[in-house]
Amino acid sequence: MSLDGARKPGAPDGRPDQAIAHANGGSTVQVLQNGASAAPPTYLTHRLRLNPNSDHRPDNYEDLDLEFSPSIFSSLERYLPPNLLQQARDVKVDYMREILRRYYPESERVRLQKHREYRQKIISNYQEKRSITAPSLSSQRLHLELYSMHPTNFFVPSFLKAINENTEQAFRNIMSEPSPGIFTFEMLQPRFCEMLLAEVKNFEKWVHETKFRIMRPNTMNKYGVVLDDFGMETMLEKLMVDFIRPISKVFFPGVGGSNLDTHHGFVLEYGIDRDVDLGFHVDDSEVTLNVCVSRQFSGGELFFRGVRCDKHVNTETHSEEIFDYSHVPGRAVLHCGRHRHGARATTSGKRINLVLWCRSSVFRESRKYQKDFSSWCAECQHEKKERQRLSVAAIKMVF
Numbered sequence: 001m002s003l004d005g006a007r008k009p010g011a012p013d014g015r016p017d018q019a020i021a022h023a024n025g026g027s028t029v030q031v032l033q034n035g036a037s038a039a040p041p042t043y044l045t046h047r048l049r050l051n052p053n054s055d056h057r058p059d060n061y062e063d064l065d066l067e068f069s070p071s072i073f074s075s076l077e078r079y080l081p082p083n084l085l086q087q088a089r090d091v092k093v094d095y096m097r098e099i100l101r102r103y104y105p106e107s108e109r110v111r112l113q114k115h116r117e118y119r120q121k122i123i124s125n126y127q128e129k130r131s132i133t134a135p136s137l138s139s140q141r142l143h144l145e146l147y148s149m150h151p152t153n154f155f156v157p158s159f160l161k162a163i164n165e166n167t168e169q170a171f172r173n174i175m176s177e178p179s180p181g182i183f184t185f186e187m188l189q190p191r192f193c194e195m196l197l198a199e200v201k202n203f204e205k206w207v208h209e210t211k212f213r214i215m216r217p218n219t220m221n222k223y224g225v226v227l228d229d230f231g232m233e234t235m236l237e238k239l240m241v242d243f244i245r246p247i248s249k250v251f252f253p254g255v256g257g258s259n260l261d262t263h264h265g266f267v268l269e270y271g272i273d274r275d276v277d278l279g280f281h282v283d284d285s286e287v288t289l290n291v292c293v294s295r296q297f298s299g300g301e302l303f304f305r306g307v308r309c310d311k312h313v314n315t316e317t318h319s320e321e322i323f324d325y326s327h328v329p330g331r332a333v334l335h336c337g338r339h340r341h342g343a344r345a346t347t348s349g350k351r352i353n354l355v356l357w358c359r360s361s362v363f364r365e366s367r368k369y370q371k372d373f374s375s376w377c378a379e380c381q382h383e384k385k386e387r388q389r390l391s392v393a394a395i396k397m398v399f
């Protein structure tokens with residue numbers, strides 16, 4: 001089967017949680033040319049270690065108002081030179097900020113700032129209190145509970161128990177792995193799903209009433225909303241750090257699963273009068289969480305076709321890689337972002353899914369310097385085996 005057309009749904013321009021990928025993208029020279037003039041030359045001596053100090057417990061940076069995501073600082077901290085590890089938080093922030101800025105082109109910073117303003121505009125209008133001037137507008141958050149993390153209200157007990165135990169066996173007890181690298185497990189409480197659906201509906205009503213032009217979750221969807229854009233960023237950050245990262249650390253260590261540090265969280269809506277299906281693609285994520293939150297629909301199955309690096313994204317599928325999955329309300333699907341997939345048409349009703357793309361800036365940076373991804377790309381693995389087979393055959397010929 002030919003697989004032309006595996007697409008990569010990029011988030012709209014300037015999404016902050018994409019920033020670190022770009023931040024890490026520039027060379028030092030480029031950044032210096034691009035207005036890092038604020039950085040005195042001494043900063044060129046700022047370096048990170050090649051390997052992290054895995055025994056070190058990083059500080060928490062959530063309470064600081066920083067231009068990069070707080071979790072980037074936490075994950076970068078393990079890479080600091082040993083003499084800095086025990087320094088005050090401010091010292092470490094200064095050091096890491098200079099490194100991040102060095103790799104972060106000015107154009108990206110401007111886009112990031114614009115997106116921050118966009119988000120701020122939404123949040124200050126779609127807020128906690130009903131507008132006095134226009135009380136009939138749905139400018140009030142409906143379920144305040146959703147805007148911070150309440151594990152016992154959000155998750156089913158079996159999921160919480162596994163997270164608390166935090167062992168591979170505990171995770172395996174609640175999971176099934178119907179195809180290699182695709183994990184499914186009961187996760188969300190029905191009440192949480194109902195609240196989320198109602199909140200999204202309420203937000204969309206506000207968007208309609210105010211005619212606010214919102215950005216959609218990615219280039220492949222015309223419907224759906226970015227939850228981070230209207231106040232749920234902190235809650236979703238916790239979802240990634242405290243609940244998804246421990247699992248990814250065990251099941252996706254080769255693709256940055258243990259140092260997921262940024263996310264893009266959204267809800268997608270499918271139906272006859274919404275997006276109908278989703279084309280074949282890979283996600284702009286290292287690990288993707290996808291949970292169906294609606295009940296009344298048919299169709300909408302996910303189809304998976306094997307994990308691939310950029311170079312091999314359009315190569316053939318092997319028969320053992322073919323896997324189709326029917327969504328179950330409240331049940332999570334966790335897969336590597338590079339696992340090629342798409343969604344079939346939702347043929348009746350409305351299918352609504354919560355999706356969290358989890359990213360690792362460390363993994364993205366390291367990927368730039370590598371050519372062989374045989375630890376996770378099936379095609380690289382295949383090529384490597386073939387090279388080994390040929391060299392063994394050549395040696396045999398000689399002897």
Ligand SMILES: O=C(O)CCC(=O)C(=O)O
Pocket residue numbers: 268278283290302341342343353355
């Ligand atoms: O429709 C779905 O369930 C899949 C969504 C998806 O693949 C994505 O948002 O990346």
Ligand SMILES: [Fe+2]
Pocket residue numbers: 281282283288341
């Ligand atoms: Fe996807």
